[in-house]
Amino acid sequence: ERVSAIAKDVLEALAGVIDKHGITYPEYRVLKQWLIDIGQFGEWPLWLDVFLEHNVEEVAYRGQHGTKGSIEGPYYVADAKTLPSKCELPMRDNEVGSKLVFEGQVRDLDGNGLDGATVELWHADDEGYYSYFAPHIPDGNLRGTIVADGEGRFEITTIQPAPYQIPTDGPTG
Numbered sequence: 001e002r003v004s005a006i007a008k009d010v011l012e013a014l015a016g017v018i019d020k021h022g023i024t025y026p027e028y029r030v031l032k033q034w035l036i037d038i039g040q041f042g043e044w045p046l047w048l049d050v051f052l053e054h055n056v057e058e059v060a061y062r063g064q065h066g067t068k069g070s071i072e073g074p075y076y077v078a079d080a081k082t083l084p085s086k087c088e089l090p091m092r093d094n095e096v097g098s099k100l101v102f103e104g105q106v107r108d109l110d111g112n113g114l115d116g117a118t119v120e121l122w123h124a125d126d127e128g129y130y131s132y133f134a135p136h137i138p139d140g141n142l143r144g145t146i147v148a149d150g151e152g153r154f155e156i157t158t159i160q161p162a163p164y165q166i167p168t169d170g171p172t173g
Contacts, residue, residue: 037171045074047172066109075130080120081140085149089121089142089158097126097159106152113152120145121156128162 017023023031038047053071061068081090106117122143124130131141142161148154166173 034171041170041172043167043170043172046166046170049074050166050172075122075124075133076120077122077132077143080122080143080145083144083146083156085147085153086155087144087146087157089144089156090140091142091159092138095125095142095159097161100158100160101155102158103153103155106148106154113150114148115150115152117148117152118145119148119154119156121158123158123161124164126159126162128165 018028038044049071053073057069057071083089102121104119106114106119108114122130125137125142129137131137131139131143142158144156146154146156
């Protein structure tokens with residue numbers, strides 16, 4: 001029922017945009033083709049994350065305290081391998097890239113370390129490819145769920161990923 005109500009509201013909102021801007025048939029055809037192209041390029045996850053997921057994160061943070069969360073993005077995959085507080089992310093033998101050590105502490109609102117807090121980390125390889133999304137990358141490569149120590153600390157050794165870019169060769173970019 002909730003999904004049906006949300007879908008109904010989305011369609012009503014789009015109808016409102018059409019009315020508000022007086023969209024013509026030629027404009028409608030361009031918009032429709034753009035939305036079709038997003039699907040044909042396989043960019044719906046990317047498009048949704050780029051343009052809408054920040055709003056979902058804002059709603060999720062309402063009434064919360066502490067550090068605001070971050071969007072999962074299009075390359076999140078649940079159930080990454082669980083790793084200890086001091087670890088190396090799973091990677092291919094001779095993974096190309098500069099070594100990177102990412103360390104920190106997860107704390108509660110009073111500044112106390114949180115024993116057993118989890119940190120999920122996933123990133124692209126040196127060329128910008130993510131496991132599960134590129135056939136030549138092994139599943140689970142450069143992904144992990146790290147369990148912080150008794151003081152909420154973690155130290156993760158990995159490689160520096162390629163800079164994140166929204167592809168400009170498709171309709172989202």
